[in-house]
Amino acid sequence: MIFLIFIVIALFIIEPRWYNNIYFLAIILLVELLYYTEKIFFNQDFSEQVVNITGYVFVFAFIPLVMATMSVLTYFNSKVLLEKEGRKKSNLFIGLIGVAVNIVLVYYIYSMHPNNGNKYSEAGFFYVFGLFVYFTTMYSATAIYLVLYNWRPIFYKPEYIIILGSGLIGDQVPPLLASRIEKGVQQYKKYKGQPLIITSGGQGSDEKVAESYAMKCYIHEHYPEIPDQAVVMEDQSTTTFENMLFSRKIILERFGAKARGIFVSNNYHILRASYYAKRAKLRANGVGSKTAFYYVPNAFTREFIGLLEMFKWRHIALIILFTIFSILVFRGM
Structure with a gap:
């Protein structure tokens, strides 16, 4: 982990305009997520009952709660944009993101239903959820990197x-x-x-x-x-x-x-x-x-999608690899 952080800092200083820096930052976020998830599920210092309760809250309550909160915030932001910037299609964009998050949320709850034992449905859920984790992690890493880039001082005298x-x-x-x-x-x-x-x-x-x-x-x-x-x-x-x-x-x-x-x-x-x-x-x-603060979520989300399009072949290649991996895992079940 320390080595990865050192790499990101070094590359950021050498060339902040390298898109792979965001990938390294996303890896750090994923490793941190896995680390704390492992602490929640497998920490032997807690009683089995506490671990089970914590795991239940994290998996079955925390994730949909965060997703629901995100969707509510996107609706609120679209409302503010429509009021302040006018009835433009672009101002409805982040509200549509909220609708998509709600669809994933409903699918999440459906897939976790105890009577749902269809292995194809479970495989589909974990595949979709894997893509959701990938894009939300990239979104988070891009947002953090953007803040760092804005804070980066200029050490040379511009001509x-x-x-x-x-x-x-x-x-x-x-x-x-x-x-x-x-x-x-x-x-x-x-x-x-x-x-x-x-x-x-x-x-x-x-x-x-x-x-x-x-x-x-x-x-x-x-x-x-x-x-x-x-x-x-x-x-x-x-x-x-x-x-x-x-x-x-x-x-x-x-x-x-x-x-x-x-x-x-x-x-x-x-x-x-x-x-x-x-x-x-x-x-x-x-x-x-x-x-203006109310404009940033909508504008940044569009920027993020612009970055996905700008470097689309990298993302497509990773999604193809993830799809092949998912198929191999499913066939081995």
């Missing part, structure tokens, strides 16, 4: 600051994007106005101007002390990866391939953005701006 776009309302900068701009300006002032600010974002179909242009206008309006030449626009990108890729062209022209910098996005987004920066061969780490 550029990329501010990632996030959509406009017509030609106006909404609060979510404004928080990114203000964080970028804060970093610019922190390094005494020496880094180049790159506002990155093209024009969407429902936007009157390019995001990068609106961002630059916002900076000049709210921070007139920042000179015009300190801000350049990247106005062609439509995705986070393109933000990084097209900004790299500006960086290569200005500073060369060895330049180091930072990018700014909302705190829930900087982890996935860091992987895109790595893919674009940018030597840049993220700095996160604050996000």
